[in-house]
Amino acid sequence: MAYKTWFQDETNETGAFIRQTNRFITPFGFGPEDLPVEPGRYRLIWSRACPWAHRQMIVRSLLGLEDVLSVGTVDPVRPEKEQSDWAFTLDEKGEDPVLQVKYLSDLYLRTDPDYKGRFTVPAVVDSTTGKIVNNDYFNLTYYWETVWKDYHKKGAPDLLPEDLREDIFKLNDIIFSDINNGVYKAGFARSQEAYEAAYTTVFNRLDQFEARLGQSRYLFGDRLTDSDVRLYVTLARFDAAYYNVFRVNRNRIQDFPNLWAYARDLYQIPAFGGSTDFVHIKKHYHLCCDPGNSFHIVPKGPDPALWLKPPGRDRSYSDDSRA
Numbered sequence: 001m002a003y004k005t006w007f008q009d010e011t012n013e014t015g016a017f018i019r020q021t022n023r024f025i026t027p028f029g030f031g032p033e034d035l036p037v038e039p040g041r042y043r044l045i046w047s048r049a050c051p052w053a054h055r056q057m058i059v060r061s062l063l064g065l066e067d068v069l070s071v072g073t074v075d076p077v078r079p080e081k082e083q084s085d086w087a088f089t090l091d092e093k094g095e096d097p098v099l100q101v102k103y104l105s106d107l108y109l110r111t112d113p114d115y116k117g118r119f120t121v122p123a124v125v126d127s128t129t130g131k132i133v134n135n136d137y138f139n140l141t142y143y144w145e146t147v148w149k150d151y152h153k154k155g156a157p158d159l160l161p162e163d164l165r166e167d168i169f170k171l172n173d174i175i176f177s178d179i180n181n182g183v184y185k186a187g188f189a190r191s192q193e194a195y196e197a198a199y200t201t202v203f204n205r206l207d208q209f210e211a212r213l214g215q216s217r218y219l220f221g222d223r224l225t226d227s228d229v230r231l232y233v234t235l236a237r238f239d240a241a242y243y244n245v246f247r248v249n250r251n252r253i254q255d256f257p258n259l260w261a262y263a264r265d266l267y268q269i270p271a272f273g274g275s276t277d278f279v280h281i282k283k284h285y286h287l288c289c290d291p292g293n294s295f296h297i298v299p300k301g302p303d304p305a306l307w308l309k310p311p312g313r314d315r316s317y318s319d320d321s322r323a
Helices: 006-010 051-063 104-111 140-145 162-180 182-187 192-212 226-245 257-267 278-288 304-308
Strands: 042-046 070-073 123-126 131-134
Touching (some): 042 051, 051 140, 162 192, 182 192, 192 257, 226 278
Parallel strands (some): 042 070
Antiparallel strands (some): 123 131
16 A cells, blocks of 8 residues: 555665655744734644654643644544545544545645645644645744744743753754654665664664763753653654564663653653553554554554653752753
8 A cells, every 4th residue: 555655755775764855834923924823723733643743732732722723633544545645534524624624635735736745744724724834843843832922821831941942953953863753764764774774873862862861850951841842752652663663673662761761751741641642653653654564453562551650750860961
């Protein structure tokens, strides 16, 4: 089926996976060329399985943007179509109740009839036009955290504080390249060399984060930031999907004492755990990303109850976490 081989179009001559660029990248802001910041105008389309979309939902909840940004959810199992797509089969009549479309591709092609890339989530749709205005998964959380600040709930965390901003940007580039996208580089590699290079990078970086998180509760001391959201979404999928489907199998996250306690600590914050759906995660990766799973079997484990084990992350740490 097409959804099992889409990534072949995003590999280079060495067999390395090269993720496609985003098509709709106009930022939210207050300038004449920016997307206007207007509560109730936009609808965020996401999949519970997708890490890029998941982090939008975590930030939306942490900041209290639920009443100003509506959400549409696609099925974790891709529809049987020639081109990779997402479907609104979780909704009544199999269509988004606000945008009245059955497939994510309907929104992309309504916006740009000549669009040739993959149809990806997250996608922010202007409800007044029914067209996609932004699918820039890398930068979207930055907009929610900054230019949407007037709509944050009272007491919302500052996930992108000015005094840490440059450090956060630098760390997020590393998290994206070596961890978030790193597991995909391993899983979608088309040569042994490309796979092993990605595999090595993933675990070298996880080893570094394991050491860093032995010194602080979060990536930047005791302050929860955008970087923690980005690292979490990969950790949450690692043992249930990436470890076996993407063959990043040197260690499970459960085998790293600090990373595992850190991941549980975040999971037990409602914005993180409440948006983490292990059923959707396992269905998507094992049914849509594993060409060898011809019998369409979804693993029963790992036991999600393990994520409720007390993390023990409330002790004091020396704040040298930015080293």
